[in-house]
Amino acid sequence: MTDPLLPALTDFIFTAEEEAAVQFALSTEKPWKHDAVELEEVKETLIELKKKIRAFHLQRQNSKCCYCRMNLHGGGNFIIDREHIVPKEKFKALTYVISNLSVACKRCNMELKKGDLSFLVDRGSILHTHSNADQYRFIHPNYEKYSLFIEKISYEVNDETYVKYTKLDHPKAHYTYTYFDLRALEVNTFDNGQGITTPDNASTVRERLAEEISALG
Numbered sequence: 078m079t080d081p082l083l084p085a086l087t088d089f090i091f092t093a094e095e096e097a098a099v100q101f102a103l104s105t106e107k108p109w110k111h112d113a114v115e116l117e118e119v120k121e122t123l124i125e126l127k128k129k130i131r132a133f134h135l136q137r138q139n140s141k142c143c144y145c146r147m148n149l150h151g152g153g154n155f156i157i158d159r160e161h162i163v164p165k166e167k168f169k170a171l172t173y174v175i176s177n178l179s180v181a182c183k184r185c186n187m188e189l190k191k192g193d194l195s196f197l198v199d200r201g202s203i204l205h206t207h208s209n210a211d212q213y214r215f216i217h218p219n220y221e222k223y224s225l226f227i228e229k230i231s232y233e234v235n236d237e238t239y240v241k242y243t244k245l246d247h248p249k250a251h252y253t254y255t256y257f258d259l260r261a262l263e264v265n266t267f268d269n270g271q272g273i274t275t276p277d278n279a280s281t282v283r284e285r286l287a288e289e290i291s292a293l294g
């Protein structure tokens with residue numbers, strides 16, 4: 078599958094020690110749970126690996142949630158989740174597959190997505206087809222460029238906030254908008270009566286997105 082983001086997925090290299098720790102972890106019941114007694118001997122390696130995974134995916138996502146584009150810059154563990162796109166609880170073998178990982182906010186990961194599988198087109202074959210973006214009803218965090226489907230415009234000035242998502246007319250854009258309830262994040266507290274201009278240029282954005290998509294062929 079194509080990889081539109083940087084650094085490239087193929088740039089993520091597991092060291093021999095990390096590879097061995099992962100293989101060992103996968104032989105246990107909960108390979109992601111580095112605090113488990115059975116993972117004691119590889120605990121430190123897994124902790125460092127998970128930090129490396131998070132840094133890598135934060136870079137690919139420009140420090141934004143892969144589903145709602147919330148800014149995660151500077152956020153710690155209480156803000157940022159290492160997201161398993163296909164849930165690791167249901168498909169253990171994908172726990173440390175770098176293309177199945179990303180970074181998400183707690184709202185998208187813990188409140189909305191959780192262990193749900195309804196976004197998969199064919200969950201029966203996902204172990205073998207997880208690297209096919211067509212298997213996912215939402216915008217895949219690694220195989221698709223979010224901004225080509227949905228443009229998020231947001232700005233804040235002191236107490237005022239403006240957040241708007243503009244969808245391209247594409248099934249994945251609509252599905253992502255609904256599945257992650259992006260409407261609930263939209264807000265405009267700027268008082269237009271005071272002469273403050275909001276970037277209400279949705280049709281312009283749509284036209285530009287359509288041009289970008291067609292330029293990609």
Ligand SMILES: [Zn+2]
Nearest residue numbers: 142145182185
């Ligand atoms: Zn989010």
